[in-house]
Amino acid sequence: MNMKTWTVVLIILVLSALALRLAGPVRGAVYSAFREVEMRSATRDVAGWTTVSTPAVEVAFRGDPIIAALVLETAQEQLAQVSYDLRFVPEKRILVILHETREELRGAFGWPESEDAMGVYWGGVVRVLSPKAWVDTNDIDVISARFRAESTLGHEFTHLLLDYMTQGNYPRWFSEGLAQYEEYLISGHVWTEPYLDGKPPYYSYSEMAGFENLDDQAKAYNQAFLMVYYMARQYGWEKMIGLLNALSSGQSFGAAVNTVYGIAEKEMAGRWTSWAEALDVPPYSTEQRSRDLRGGMG
Ligand SMILES: [Zn+2]
Numbered sequence: 001m002n003m004k005t006w007t008v009v010l011i012i013l014v015l016s017a018l019a020l021r022l023a024g025p026v027r028g029a030v031y032s033a034f035r036e037v038e039m040r041s042a043t044r045d046v047a048g049w050t051t052v053s054t055p056a057v058e059v060a061f062r063g064d065p066i067i068a069a070l071v072l073e074t075a076q077e078q079l080a081q082v083s084y085d086l087r088f089v090p091e092k093r094i095l096v097i098l099h100e101t102r103e104e105l106r107g108a109f110g111w112p113e114s115e116d117a118m119g120v121y122w123g124g125v126v127r128v129l130s131p132k133a134w135v136d137t138n139d140i141d142v143i144s145a146r147f148r149a150e151s152t153l154g155h156e157f158t159h160l161l162l163d164y165m166t167q168g169n170y171p172r173w174f175s176e177g178l179a180q181y182e183e184y185l186i187s188g189h190v191w192t193e194p195y196l197d198g199k200p201p202y203y204s205y206s207e208m209a210g211f212e213n214l215d216d217q218a219k220a221y222n223q224a225f226l227m228v229y230y231m232a233r234q235y236g237w238e239k240m241i242g243l244l245n246a247l248s249s250g251q252s253f254g255a256a257v258n259t260v261y262g263i264a265e266k267e268m269a270g271r272w273t274s275w276a277e278a279l280d281v282p283p284y285s286t287e288q289r290s291r292d293l294r295g296g297m298g
Pocket of ligand 1: 155159175176179
């Protein structure tokens with residue numbers, strides 16, 4: 001090769017190295033820009049709605065102000081807890097959109113009637129269904145107790161904080177598992193029970209990578225929860241924080257698991273499967289649940 005060719009080769013090598021180095025930050029920047037667009041669009045949707053707020057949370061609503069106050073107070077408490085657990089405080093005030101009916105919540109995304117969500121995190125914004133749509137009483141004390149125990153606010157805030165910490169750098173199953181784990185610590189609430197009767201096979205780890213397309217979503221959600229539960233219990237919460245930090249620094253999930261736990265992610269998945277298949281009862285008994293509440297970050 002002549003001098004000119006060598007120069008070209010060298011330039012290509014330098015550019016490739018730069019591209020590899022930039023891949024993480026560029027991906028993160030594109031992701032943040034996309035999230036910003038989605039957030040502006042949601043903010044426009046609620047222009048003209050009434051709002052109540054604290055420095056950390058703003059609730060936009062059109063219905064009963066007493067319910068809005070309950071949502072704000074619960075949001076404030078649960079955001080503080082998730083923020084403490086994940087060691088991450090968002091820079092900006094978080095918008096929570098309070099929807100009066102299931103139809104209105106579904107309408108925000110054009111979802112079909114089969115969709116029955118009580119809350120959604122999307123594009124930097126949390127949406128939540130009013131407890132009036134799912135608690136059949138006018139007794140505000142009952143509504144308040146049920147909303148604190150069963151709303152998905154803590155779950156959606158977990159998605160939001162993880163998203164901002166890592167700029168979207170995580171597998172979907174992990175976000176759903178972590179969100180359910182936080183919800184469990186906040187209220188003891190578990191979405192779906194594990195499959196212990198007859199133990200139909202769990203999804204394989206590679207199947208979990210295609211989380212949103214799995215046929216049995218209840219099983220997929222429960223498996224995601226149990227996977228995070230296992231990692232948190234078996235290896236301790238500090239390692240979980242280490243994993244979040246590694247993801248924040250742009251490492252792939254596999255590399256982050258390797259860095260923090262010293263094993264390949266397939267090995268982690270294998271250990272999880274052995275643990276899960278040996279379960280005869282859910283790992284979180286009623287007594288365990290009450291011990292785990294708030295004090296569970298050991
Ligand atoms: Zn979720």
